[in-house]
Amino acid sequence: MADQLLHQQNDDAPLATSKQRDAIQRAKGSVPEATGTQITARAVTINRPVAEVYAHFRDFANLPGFMENVERIDVLDQRRSHWVVKAPAGGTVEWDARITEEVEHRLLAWTSEEGAEVPNSGRVEFHDAGARGTVVVATILYDPPGGVIGKLIAKMFQREPAIQARRDLRRLKQLLETGEIATPAMNRQQYEEMGL
Amino acid sequence: MKAIAWHGKHDVRVDTVDDPGIVNPRDCVIKVTSTAICGSDLHLYDGYIPTMQSGDVLGHEFMGEVVEIGPKSTLKKGQRVVVPFTISCGSCYHCSKHQYSACDNGLPADNQDIAQELYGQPMAGLFGYSHMTGGYAGGQAEYVRVPFSDVGPIVIPDGIEDDKVLFLSDILPTGWMAAENADIEPGDTVAVWGCGPVGLFAVQSAFLMGAERVIAIDHFPNRLALAKRFGAETINFEETAVYEALMVMTGGIGPDAVIDSVGLEAHGFYVDNVLDQIKASTFLGTDRAHANRQAIIACRKGGRVSMPAVYGGFVDKWPLGAFMEKGLTLKTGQTHVQHYMPALLQAILEDKIDTEFLISHRMPLSEGPKGYKMFHDQQNEVTKIVLKPGLD
Numbered sequence: 209m210a211d212q213l214l215h216q217q218n219d220d221a222p223l224a225t226s227k228q229r230d231a232i233q234r235a236k237g238s239v240p241e242a243t244g245t246q247i248t249a250r251a252v253t254i255n256r257p258v259a260e261v262y263a264h265f266r267d268f269a270n271l272p273g274f275m276e277n278v279e280r281i282d283v284l285d286q287r288r289s290h291w292v293v294k295a296p297a298g299g300t301v302e303w304d305a306r307i308t309e310e311v312e313h314r315l316l317a318w319t320s321e322e323g324a325e326v327p328n329s330g331r332v333e334f335h336d337a338g339a340r341g342t343v344v345v346a347t348i349l350y351d352p353p354g355g356v357i358g359k360l361i362a363k364m365f366q367r368e369p370a371i372q373a374r375r376d377l378r379r380l381k382q383l384l385e386t387g388e389i390a391t392p393a394m395n396r397q398q399y400e401e402m403g404l
Numbered sequence: 405m406k407a408i409a410w411h412g413k414h415d416v417r418v419d420t421v422d423d424p425g426i427v428n429p430r431d432c433v434i435k436v437t438s439t440a441i442c443g444s445d446l447h448l449y450d451g452y453i454p455t456m457q458s459g460d461v462l463g464h465e466f467m468g469e470v471v472e473i474g475p476k477s478t479l480k481k482g483q484r485v486v487v488p489f490t491i492s493c494g495s496c497y498h499c500s501k502h503q504y505s506a507c508d509n510g511l512p513a514d515n516q517d518i519a520q521e522l523y524g525q526p527m528a529g530l531f532g533y534s535h536m537t538g539g540y541a542g543g544q545a546e547y548v549r550v551p552f553s554d555v556g557p558i559v560i561p562d563g564i565e566d567d568k569v570l571f572l573s574d575i576l577p578t579g580w581m582a583a584e585n586a587d588i589e590p591g592d593t594v595a596v597w598g599c600g601p602v603g604l605f606a607v608q609s610a611f612l613m614g615a616e617r618v619i620a621i622d623h624f625p626n627r628l629a630l631a632k633r634f635g636a637e638t639i640n641f642e643e644t645a646v647y648e649a650l651m652v653m654t655g656g657i658g659p660d661a662v663i664d665s666v667g668l669e670a671h672g673f674y675v676d677n678v679l680d681q682i683k684a685s686t687f688l689g690t691d692r693a694h695a696n697r698q699a700i701i702a703c704r705k706g707g708r709v710s711m712p713a714v715y716g717g718f719v720d721k722w723p724l725g726a727f728m729e730k731g732l733t734l735k736t737g738q739t740h741v742q743h744y745m746p747a748l749l750q751a752i753l754e755d756k757i758d759t760e761f762l763i764s765h766r767m768p769l770s771e772g773p774k775g776y777k778m779f780h781d782q783q784n785e786v787t788k789i790v791l792k793p794g795l796d
Binding site: 253255276340341371374375376378379381382385386387388389390391392393394395396397398399 | 421422423424425426427428429430476491493494495496497500508509510511512513514515516517520529535538539540541549551552
């Protein structure tokens with residue numbers, strides 16, 4: 209019955225950009241062990257070879273370097289890691305994540321373990337774009353803290369995953385293409401105060 | 405240090421702010437020796453540009469001496485450099501194609517959201533020009549932190565005075581690119597709206613590119629006289645019906661190429677302008693585009709429209725029908741300064757381009773607020789103000 213209610217997709221666009229309400233149900237098909245009620249997809253093209261981009265991303269210890277809200281990631285083993293992430297209004301949320309699928313230089317998929325405060329899952333694809341470098345596409349499924357209200361609050365404090373994902377991918381691009389992350393800070397002290 | 409800071413519409417002040425320092429490996433810090441007030445700074449002064457914050461340090465035309473370098477800078481302490489107003493990384497796809505003002509990485513990620521929403525994709529960072537363009541502190545200051553100092557600043561040979569090369573930072577490349585975007589062919593007649601610094605450099609550039617005639621349009625007699633000095637014919641739009649004059653002056657054809665170097669605060673008492681102004685002041689629209697409309701109507705069939713002028717938002721009643729029916733081509737964009745600097749420095753050193761004629765006033769940095777008011781109120785007499793921190 210539920211299947212009959214799903215709309216048919218009549219184009220080739222990413223499901224995360226669909227205006228149909230049931231798109232998230234269908235998008236879950238592409239994420240193993242999907243969890244989360246909101247979906248966002250972001251893409252960035254990085255002018256570096258796919259092997260370099262993948263390697264930087266696969267070493268989770270690198271992620272806090274360009275993911276603004278990730279305070280710390282403890283790598284537990286090859287597949288499991290513990291995430292400490294800033295939440296709106298000064299708090300933090302934590303969860304354990306597990307890699308559910310991995311194809312070297314091509315794909316990383318993950319899901320949060322049972323009991324996560326903010327259940328989330330997703331996939332990051334890496335495409336060799338020839339002379340343009342590497343296309344990185346991140347699709348993230350998540351349950352915002354406190355549901356819809358929580359999402360609104362998160363947006364106000366700019367900790368909303370859809371906004372954050374776009375910024376984080378841009379910072380990854382800056383880091384890999386230029387060796388640094390652009391900042392308007394006039395000096396080190398301002399830089400520290402900005403909390404980057 | 406002392407710096408000129410924006411505090412609101414028609415309110416700029418000399419503030420004491422933090423000294424800049426090295427933050428990223430490719431940075432340098434320069435001690436400013438000359439910094440100009442740009443016509444586009446007046447858009448900030450008039451409160452037309454959103455995302456300004458009280459205390460923002462202004463200025464994007466500046467040069468000076470390198471006093472600090474990051475580990476990845478290629479500059480040396482003591483070198484004199486002119487700094488491009490665009491902050492571009494030199495390593496992304498766009499920079500590799502010399503489209504520096506479209507750089508992917510010059511804008512801090514947190515400052516990209518507004519341009520992403522407003523323009524579809526974010527552009528390069530700019531010095532001293534609102535938070536939408538990066539929130540970078542500008543050059544109307546004693547010192548400036550310059551990111552990507554290995555690809556931006558150009559080193560000036562010893563013995564060449566500041567006033568000769570300062571305009572490499574913005575208005576000279578902007579005027580040059582405006583003429584280049586007009587795809588001038590030998591024998592062409594080019595009409596230039598606005599004889600501010602960019603328009604005057606576009607006049608010089610158009611002749612260097614082979615234009616037979618350049619017709620310059622403004623309402624300030626002194627600015628028209630400067631255009632005439634470089635060989636342009638002039639139209640004073642307060643005394644003359646511009647479209648009618650252009651049609652007669654071009655034998656009923658219209659100019660082969662038109663250059664709009666006026667932008668979002670076009671002056672003059674025209675119905676469309678008055679409507680635009682009402683809308684701008686009530687936030688229903690932002691840009692007053694009378695000169696641009698007139699340029700499109702005057703341009704000959706199949707002609708080229710070059711638009712170096714700054715527009716920020718939306719415009720109403722744009723003559724899209726005329727644009728389509730006549731098969732015009734429009735080229736525009738913020739200037740790819742880094743691309744043009746080396747050749748234009750050479751042209752200055754060989755005396756092919758005159759730059760110093762433009763400077764009407766030199767004053768200490770501390771008189772910056774007075775400079776803004778003068779530039780705003782007396783556009784006939786004041787063509788360019790250069791602030792010199794060393795005169796304080």
